[in-house]
Amino acid sequence: MPPAPKSDRTFTISELAREFDITTRTIRFYEDMGLLKPERRGQSRIFTAGDRTTIKLILRGKRLGFSLLESKEMIELYDPAEGNVTQLQTLLDKLAEKRAILAQQLEDIRVMQLELDDVERRCREALATSRPARTSKRAPKTKSNSSRTSGKKR
Amino acid sequence: MPPAPKSDRTFTISELAREFDITTRTIRFYEDMGLLKPERRGQSRIFTAGDRTTIKLILRGKRLGFSLLESKEMIELYDPAEGNVTQLQTLLDKLAEKRAILAQQLEDIRVMQLELDDVERRCREALATSRPARTSKRAPKTKSNSSRTSGKKR
DNA sequence: CGTGAGCTTGACGTTAACGTAAACGTCATT
DNA sequence: AATGACGTTTACGTTAACGTCAAGCTCACG
Structure with a gap:
């Protein structure tokens, strides 16, 4: 049989965890939150390229301080489900x-x-x-003073 | 007596709370975290313009998803205390x-x-x-189809 | 003088986003 | 058949950043 087109690639939970440097717990948590909907192969979860993209979006959201719900909202905007x-x-x-x-x-x-x-x-x-200035010609001169020692006693 | 130079203005906790639309609890919490060090007039806290600026920095940090500790770090960078x-x-x-x-x-x-x-x-x-296009000359044409109804059955 | 507005200090409650541990199933390999 | 490497569910624990009382001071005002 032909070597399954790359777009159909699926991922295990630990593959994705390694790739994105998160724990499997985190991925399962995202599923519980309704952000991921992996299929099942018996017990085990099977993640698609779409799921992988979703994780990317979540992590980008996190870097900008978005909550999971906010990221979810944005993802749903992008993927107008129903x-x-x-x-x-x-x-x-x-x-x-x-x-x-x-x-x-x-x-x-x-x-x-x-x-x-x-x-x-x-x-x-x-x-x-x-410091006495490395290659400078100007003498150290013991300049005015630190100029940042203002205020804030104590 | 002269009307105290504007830079010496002080603030009560509720003044700042109103200005930044946060609660007094929040401000006290920031103090507990070591971000604010208001003086005391008896029991009550007296906030300076510097405290006010600190709050601004904290809130800006929050908008970018920074934790209070991260904001604290940045503030300390900016204000090399000791x-x-x-x-x-x-x-x-x-x-x-x-x-x-x-x-x-x-x-x-x-x-x-x-x-x-x-x-x-x-x-x-x-x-x-x-919609049939408002001022358009082109007929509605019942174009192909929604083009976004791909995948994701159920 | 008491009453309300505004301040204080506890101290427990809450939510989000996971961490952590227990207890178990399933294969492939040794 | 036992040992790992991987997966699962259930469930309690944890941290950050406050919210939410409770109980009490204090000061101006009618």
């Missing part, structure tokens, strides 16, 4: 909602990056002035 | 760590946005073909 056809407008609304969240996150990240830039800059300055 | 001066290299390492996380989040958001674009596009297509 009856959703009658709810196209609702779907568009939810899409806008999610977009708003992502936009806020983008802004939050942007600001955080700027702040990290600032911290790093000051940190490098401190390094440069505390 | 002894950190000796750990400049460690600080730079942690900065790089945080940057990596933010970069991953940016990528995650980018992909999600693309996916939402895709869902929305198909959604609008479905709307256009299901």
Whole structure:
């Protein structure tokens, strides 16, 4: 028989666990939550490429701080299971909602990056002035002072 | 007496709670976690502008899925309290760590946005073909079929 | 003076997202 | 036939981040 087309590949629970560096318990938990619906080969679960994708989506959601229910919502948006056809407008609304969240996150990240830039800059300055400057021609000069020893007594 | 410079303004717990739409319980919890260190006026807590900023940082962290401990770490990076001066290299390492996380989040958001674009596009297509098209000249045509009713029996 | 608004400190309850352990089934191999 | 390597279910435990009382101070106001 022909070597089953790659798209039909199935996975065991431990294969997926290894691939995504999660435990089998976690995968079973996702099933309990209704996020995965693997078929059964006797007792054992058989996962499809679709299940694998779902796990990817869940983990991406987690990296952005989404709860499992939020991820579930988004996955259901993406995969309009049943009856959703009658709810196209609702779907568009939810899409806008999610977009708003992502936009806020983008802004939050942007600001955080700027702040990290600032911290790093000051940190490098401190390094440069505390050490006699490696190849620099400028004398150490015992510059003003740490400039970050402001406030916060105690 | 002069009307106390704005930077010296202090806040009560409920003022901050209202401003950020969180409960006083939450603020006290943040204090227990060591994130806030308000002074005391007798029994009552007196919050400074710095405390207010800290709350802002915490909430921004939460929007990105950071735990309180993670936010605390970042805040401590930003506000090198004590002894950190000796750990400049460690600080730079942690900065790089945080940057990596933010970069991953940016990528995650980018992909999600693309996916939402895709869902929305198909959604609008479905709307256009299901309704007879408002000002269109093209006949409804009872197009192929929903094209999204693939797989997933049951 | 008592009453309400706002503050305090416990201390137990709750939810999400798993961890962990027990007890068992099923093969393939030794 | 026993030993692993893998799978299963059931069920209680754990952590984070608060929620939700309870009981009590304290101060201005009518």
